[in-house]
Each structure stands twice: as C-alpha cells, then as structure tokens.
Amino acid sequence: MGTRTLTSTDVERLVDWEGLLSALERVHRELATGRAVQPAPVPLRDPSAAAADSPAVVPMLSFAPDLGLFAVKVLADAPRNRELGRPAQRSTVSLYAADTGECLAMVDGRALTRIRTAAATAMATRALARPDSRTVALLGSGALAIEHAAALHRAFELDEIRVWSRSADRARSATDGLRALGIPAVAAASAANAVREADIVCTLTPSLSPILSAGMLAPGVHVNAVGSPPRRAYSELEPGVFARAAVVAVDSRQVAWADSGNVRNAVASGALAETDIVEIGEVLEGLVPGRTSPEHTTIFNSVGIGLQDLAAADHILRRAAAAGAGTMVTIRE
Structure with a gap:
C-alpha cells in the first residue's frame, strides 16, 4: 500500500465541516481522559540567534491509540518572511498507522492548519460562549480571520462580524470578500470599536504586544486568543483579560505552558493561577x-x-480515500 499525498487544494475541497468538528472534539476528549498523547514540542533554533523573531523548526508529535494513528507535523516558523511577502509558516503533516508504522498520508499544512485552527475555535466557542451570541469581533484580517468568520458564521446565527486590522485597506478588503460569501461583515475603525458590546472576540494577529485589554470587553463575552505563534515572546491579551475570566481553557496545558506568551505573562503577573487553567477537552x-x-x-x-493536525489529517484522508483523491506514491518498496 502506498502513501496518499494531499495538497492544500485537496484539503479545501474534501473537508466536511461537521465531520471535522467531530474529529477534533474526539481527540480533545481523548486527551482529557488520558487516552491520547500530546507532548509539548521542542523548537529547534540556531543557538546563536537570540532575537524573538529568529527562525525555528517545530516538530509537533501526537499519538491517538484509539484511532490507531500517530502523526508528525514539521512546522517551519519564520516571522521575518512577512517582510519579504512570504508565508511566515510552512508545514507538512505525515500520518502513520500505529501498529505497522506505515506512512498513510503526507498532507500540505497550509490549508490544513488554517482550517483546523478555525474549526477548533468554533468547537471551543460552542462550548464556552453564550448560545445566543450574535456579534463577533475579529482583530486581524488575514486568511486565518477569514476562515474564522466562515467557521463562526456556521456555528452561530450571527447578525454582524466586525473586522479590524492595523491596515484599513486590508480590513475593507476582508469584509468585501466576506460579504460576497453572504457573511454579514463590516470594517471597524479601531480595535475598541470592533470589540465594543461584542459577544465573541477573536484575536488573530502575530502581535508581540497585547492588543486587547479587559476594559474593552463587555460582560458575558467569550474571547478566542488564537493568533500568537508558538513563541513565548508573542502576546495578544493583556493579563487583565485573564484576571476577569471565570473560565480559561487551553487546547493542552503542557503545550500552552511551553509556548503561549499569553498564558505565561498572565501567570507571571498574578492575574491567573496556573492551577486555574483547564483544557477544552475537560469542558x-x-x-x-x-x-x-x-x-x-x-x-x-x-x-x-499536534492532535488537532492528526484529527484533521485523518478526516481528510478518509474522505480522500473514498473519493480517490490525491496522489499515491510509494516511498518504501
């Protein structure tokens, strides 16, 4: 049996939204109950490069025994690429049969990462936000923001999605594209205007310094902090946001503590106790x-x-196999 290789175009064409949500929920539940393995990644960096934005290679490992699968995602994180007009992150996900070690699939990570990230946000928002939420604020206007708008529009009956960006032109372009898809989006003049009285707020920027403070938020809001890369120097939320939260959920405690500047800054400031952090699978x-x-x-x-990548790759592989999609290659005779 060969290895099925799948491009980002294949991923976008094959994904089934509710099926992906179910796959993500399953692995998060398994992680919460000790039936899946998710170690914290150990980034590989040039020992002489001390800058916060120096390139890194991040191997992301995961193992889901109930599915009989393990996965390896290799993420190249190069923030300086943005200055050159290149993607800041590139990745590939390889999926393996746990019993035989056979490589079942190789999947380009561009679309897979974007889509599974938005789907995980929608999953968590369904679990934590008020079910009558009608207004969303997106701080950020890139591809991840567009994917989040589509995901939350599927998950809730929304009246309005407000999009803010440091570039007003990019915010307008994003809202024009969303409205063309039938999504009720408007551009906001400032982050404060976007967030005011919003039911759901998503931060979707690779910001080194916080862009969201507690004073900007309405009572009853649910916040998704998603944009920061796996680097401790990056943070989108002021610690005060965590101080006012009744529930702070992460995808994995171990990974959050290793890689989240938001979480580490909040704990260091005393705004959040490490023992108060829960995993979304536990919820x-x-x-x-x-x-x-x-x-x-x-x-x-x-x-x-990595478990999110494993679940998403497995979901796509099953649909690809049924449809005869992708390209079969033999990497071991």
Missing part, C-alpha cells in the same frame, strides 16, 4: 464546568496542538 467531557453564568467572561487560548 467537553464534563470533567470541569464551562460557562455557568451569562455574565461570565470565558477565554479559549490556543497555540495549536
């Missing part, structure tokens, strides 16, 4: 409470984990 599994009052602030802080 989904009913092991810890989620939102218990419409007035509570809730947070989902995500830097992404």
